[in-house]
Structure formats: structure tokens, C-alpha cells
Amino acid sequence: MVIGDYTVDQVIEKAQTLIEAMPYIKKFQGKTVVVKYGGSAMLDENLKYNVIKDVAMLKLVGMKPVIVHGGGKEISKWVEKVGKEAEFINGLRVTDAETMEIAEMVLGKVNKSLVSLMQKIGLKAVGISGKDGGMFTVKKKFPGGKDIGYVGEITNVDTSILTSLIEDDFIPVIAPIGVDENYEDYNINADDAACAVATALEAEKLVFLTDIEGVFIDPTDKSTLISEMDIHEAKDIIEKGVVGGGMLPKLNNCIAAMENGVSRVHILDGRLQHCLLLEFFTQKGIGTAILKEPLF
Ligand SMILES: Nc1ncnc2c1ncn2[C@@H]1O[C@H](COP(=O)(O)OP(=O)(O)O)[C@@H](O)[C@H]1O
Numbered sequence: 546m547v548i549g550d551y552t553v554d555q556v557i558e559k560a561q562t563l564i565e566a567m568p569y570i571k572k573f574q575g576k577t578v579v580v581k582y583g584g585s586a587m588l589d590e591n592l593k594y595n596v597i598k599d600v601a602m603l604k605l606v607g608m609k610p611v612i613v614h615g616g617g618k619e620i621s622k623w624v625e626k627v628g629k630e631a632e633f634i635n636g637l638r639v640t641d642a643e644t645m646e647i648a649e650m651v652l653g654k655v656n657k658s659l660v661s662l663m664q665k666i667g668l669k670a671v672g673i674s675g676k677d678g679g680m681f682t683v684k685k686k687f688p689g690g691k692d693i694g695y696v697g698e699i700t701n702v703d704t705s706i707l708t709s710l711i712e713d714d715f716i717p718v719i720a721p722i723g724v725d726e727n728y729e730d731y732n733i734n735a736d737d738a739a740c741a742v743a744t745a746l747e748a749e750k751l752v753f754l755t756d757i758e759g760v761f762i763d764p765t766d767k768s769t770l771i772s773e774m775d776i777h778e779a780k781d782i783i784e785k786g787v788v789g790g791g792m793l794p795k796l797n798n799c800i801a802a803m804e805n806g807v808s809r810v811h812i813l814d815g816r817l818q819h820c821l822l823l824e825f826f827t828q829k830g831i832g833t834a835i836l837k838e839p840l841f
């Protein structure tokens with residue numbers, strides 16, 4: 546027997562998936578969830594559209610999603626177009642005045658492209674940067690004591706603009722730019738921004754969407770994926786030098802978020818279609834989960 550385009554078994558399987566989602570929907574209803582959408586996982590419009598559809602689903606079942614986005618790859622592309630070389634120290638972009646200008650322009654474009662996609666599927670979204678509503682106050686960051694230009698560390702998040710938007714049913718979409726007390730612009734690593742926002746909003750969950758399956762002991766050996774680790778293990782692998790590149794600020798931020806009250810932190814492969822739905826609504830553990838304490 547067939548029902549529409551499906552066999553009875555397929556229909557039952559679909560219904561079971563919905564039933565499986567029920568406890569998770571109940572658990573996260575009314576909760577704030579922060580999704581950090583990394584530039585590395587914005588490979589094409591189709592993928593972006595699917596991520597936005599997942600966010601729509603989170604919103605429609607009663608969660609309060611907030612998006613903090615990156616755009617590092619796109620910034621590097623434009624930095625190279627003006628004849629410069631993109632340079633990073635500890636996963637943070639060395640940002641001179643010209644690079645700052647490029648970063649703000651590119652992040653503004655990424656921001657509005659995400660807002661457009663949301664509007665296309667009927668979601669209410671507002672794109673802002675940390676400058677809007679005085680949301681982020683920053684000070685210059687000196688990673689390892691080094692001066693890397695206009696790179697900011699968030700010292701305060703004024704959540705009033707976010708809470709107003711959320712109360713009015715909008716999804717805030719945040720670009721990681723902020724100003725210091727002298728109103729100088731700063732480029733902020735999007736992982737740092739997501740962690741600060743999740744902490745300030747006391748989010749239930751912080752999810753990083755990136756371009757790798759999760760955290761690996763050895764990224765060249767897929768069998769070394771860490772599916773769960775506690776804060777101590779996370780600190781340990783950082784100390785051992787196992788984690789590099791853009792994963793370093795991500796993992797440091799996972800630890801900071803957990804230490805500052807965020808209940809759950811996950812690192813997921815944003816290239817995997819509907820990874821957010823799989824993570825939120827099914828029992829399948831995907832990516833790397835960072836836990837406060839060991840489970841056993
Ligand atoms: N131990 C590790 N496990 C996983 N990824 C790692 C590790 N060490 C370095 N990386 C790198 O970190 C990258 C993710 O960070 P990044 O490129 O900044 O992504 P995003 O744009 O999502 O912030 C991965 O693509 C990978 O190359």
C-alpha cells in the first residue's frame with residue numbers, strides 16, 4: 546500500500562522521527578539557543594538555506610534562536626583581492642586598518658544574506674552587529690602578548706537590544722564587530738562573540754557549526770573523533786597542542802561558555818545537511834559535545 550508518494554513503512558518511519566523529537570521539543574521550549582554559524586560552513590547558497598531552514602524549525606517549535614555568524618573565508622578572499630596576505634595568530638586575524646574595513650564590509654554582506662534567506666522562508670529576522678544598540682563593548686586583544694591590530698576582546702554585552710528583538714519574535718543575526726570606549730571599530734572572532742552572547746543571554750545551548758565533523762585527536766585520522774569530553778579533557782588536549790587553527794578559539798570558547806553557565810555546548814559539521822535538527826531532535830550523537838563533568 547502507498548500513501549501519496551510513500552510506502553506505509555516510510556510514513557511510519559517519518560511519524561516515528563516526529564515522536565522521537567517530542568521530548569527534545571518539550572525540553573527546549575522557550576529556551577534561548579545560540580548558533581554560531583562559521584564562514585567555513587557557508588559553502589554555497591543551498592547549504593546556507595538548509596541551515597536557515599533548521600533554525601526556522603527551532604524557532605517554530607518554541608525555542609529562541611540567536612545566530613552569531615562568521616565569514617572568515619570570505620574576508621580572507623577579499624583581503625587577498627587587495628593584494629594582502631591573510632595572517633592569523635592563535636586563530637585570530639591580524640587586522641590592520643584596511644583589513645578592518647574589509648572585515649566590516651564582508652561581515653555586513655554575510656549578515657544581510659542570512660537575514661534575506663530567513664525572510665524568504667517567512668521568518669522575522671533582524672541583522673545587527675555588536676555596534677548596534679551598544680551591544681558589544683570591547684578592548685584591544687593581545688593574544689600571547691602580541692599586538693595584532695584591531696582585534697577586540699568583548700568586555701561587556703548589553704543584551705537590551707537582543708531581548709527586545711526576541712520579545713518581538715525576531716531572530717537576531719549578529720555580526721562580530723564591536724567598538725571600544727573611544728568608539729574605535731574592532732574585529733572580533735565570531736567564536737568569541739558567540740560565547741559572549743550565549744553567556745550574557747544565559748543560553749541553554751551553544752552550537753558551533755563548522756567545516757569539520759568535530760574535534761579530533763588527530764584531524765588526519767577520522768577514527769580519532771572525540772564525541773564527548775568534559776572541560777578538563779578539553780583543557781588537556783589544548784595543552785597537549787592537539788588543537789590548532791580556528792578550532793583553538795572555538796574550544797577555548799566552549800570551555801569559557803560552560804564555565805560561565807551555558808548548560809550545553811556542541812561543535813557540529815555545518816556541511817552535513819540538517820545537522821542542527823539531528824543534534825536537537827534525535828538521539829543520534831553527532832559532532833563533539835562538551836560536558837561540564839564526566840558522565841561516569
Ligand atoms: N584537533 C582538531 N580537530 C578538529 N579541527 C581542527 C583541529 N585542529 C585544527 N583544526 C582546524 O580547525 C578548523 C575549524 O575552524 P575554522 O576554519 O576557523 O572554522 P569556522 O569558520 O567554522 O570558525 C577545521 O577545519 C580544522 O582544519
Ligand SMILES: CC(=O)N[C@@H](CCC(=O)OP(=O)(O)O)C(=O)O
Pocket residue numbers: 582583584585614615616617618620636637638648696697721732733734735736791
Ligand atoms: C579577529 C578575527 O579573527 N575575526 C574573524 C571574524 C570572522 C570569523 O570569526 O569568521 P569564522 O567564524 O568564519 O572563522 C576574522 O576576521 O576572520
